[in-house]
Amino acid sequence: MCRIVSLKMEQTQPKSGGTIKRFLQSWAINTLAVLVAAFLLPGISYGDDWKNLLLASLLLGVLNSVVRPLLMLLALPLLIVTLGLFMLVINALLLLLVGEIVSGFDVESFWWAVLGSVIISIISLVLNALTGTGKSRIVLHSAGTNHRPLGPTDSGSGPVIDV
Numbered sequence: 001m002c003r004i005v006s007l008k009m010e011q012t013q014p015k016s017g018g019t020i021k022r023f024l025q026s027w028a029i030n031t032l033a034v035l036v037a038a039f040l041l042p043g044i045s046y047g048d049d050w051k052n053l054l055l056a057s058l059l060l061g062v063l064n065s066v067v068r069p070l071l072m073l074l075a076l077p078l079l080i081v082t083l084g085l086f087m088l089v090i091n092a093l094l095l096l097l098v099g100e101i102v103s104g105f106d107v108e109s110f111w112w113a114v115l116g117s118v119i120i121s122i123i124s125l126v127l128n129a130l131t132g133t134g135k136s137r138i139v140l141h142s143a144g145t146n147h148r149p150l151g152p153t154d155s156g157s158g159p160v161i162d163v
Contacts (some may be wrong), residue, residue: 021082052104096110
């Protein structure tokens with residue numbers, strides 16, 4: 001007999017307290033996500049200097065928390081019309097901006113920035129959900145056998161479906 005396990009992403013409120021700890025966790029996750037994007041994509045590089053990578057991920061985090069909400073507000077009609085796909089453009093523009101500001105961190109073109117922002121978003125979403133750092137978390141629900149006790153009218157000889 002096989003157990004059915006479902007995987008569900010839920011939105012939660014971040015825990016209060018531990019602001020520095022949450023900041024450092026978020027920065028580490030963002031750094032790892034940018035590292036994966038730079039490793040997978042030849043159009044994004046940090047020049048093999050960890051300082052460039054750390055500075056780029058820090059700046060990207062700051063821009064995501066300060067500039068991104070303003071850009072989302074300004075681009076709200078486009079976000080509605082494109083059903084949120086314009087977020088790819090906003091994220092790519094922020095990644096390009098980081099590439100322009102941080103010397104040693106290079107993003108070759110807009111399309112490399114789009115691919116990089118997709119990879120960074122996916123890695124960050126998964127790692128934030130697994131660590132409980134962000135507003136998302138992963139919940140596993142297991143559907144096993146029915147543990148209800150048999151009553152006087154139940155003989156236990158009903159239909160059985162094994163998966």
